[in-house]
Amino acid sequence: MNTVRGLVTVVVSVTAAVASSLGSAATASASPSVGVDARILSQATVDGHDYITKEITIAPGGTTGWHWHPGRIFGVVRSGTLTHNFADCSIDGVYSAGAPITEGSGADHVHVGRNLGFEPVVMWVLYIDDAGAPLAVDAPNPGCPFE
Structure with a gap:
């Protein structure tokens, strides 16, 4: 059970990090208001x-x-x-x-x-x-x- 919980935590952390970096890259080139x-x-x-x-x-x-x-x-x-x-x-x-x-x-x-x-x-x-x-x-x- 702890192994599954640990794996889920790693997957969630990696997904959040990837989403965050993609969001930053997309907005970096946008011109701000x-x-x-x-x-x-x-x-x-x-x-x-x-x-x-x-x-x-x-x-x-x-x-x-x-x-x-x-x-x-x-x-x-x-x-x-x-x-x-x-x-x-x-x-x-x-x-x-x-x-x-x-x-x-x-x-x-x-x-x-x-x-x-x-x-x-x-x-x-x-x-x-x-x-x-x-x-x-x-x-x-x-x-x-x-x-």
Whole structure:
């Protein structure tokens, strides 16, 4: 019995160490968000889909970091000005207060949101995902001279 318990302990320890090192390697190349605060306004799961509304604030000089979304995204800029770039470094939009914003779904829609202004960007964003799916997946900077 002690041999089995010892073997289980070793297997669990090795699995945790491998998972930890894989997690570290995956996030090491991701570009981090800077100056971003998010709070959940509402959340519900209906018919296998999560509906999550967040208020996202990006401080002046802040960035969301490069990422993509598995699900659908709809939002509105409440204040400030958001600059949105695609992975080819092009600006696909500059969104001021009152402007709606939506983003493509999937790993082929890597993007970054940046606050190049002097006041915080505040957005309300609705995420529609398969139940339990992440709202966003971090990605490395694709080679743009900015974050």
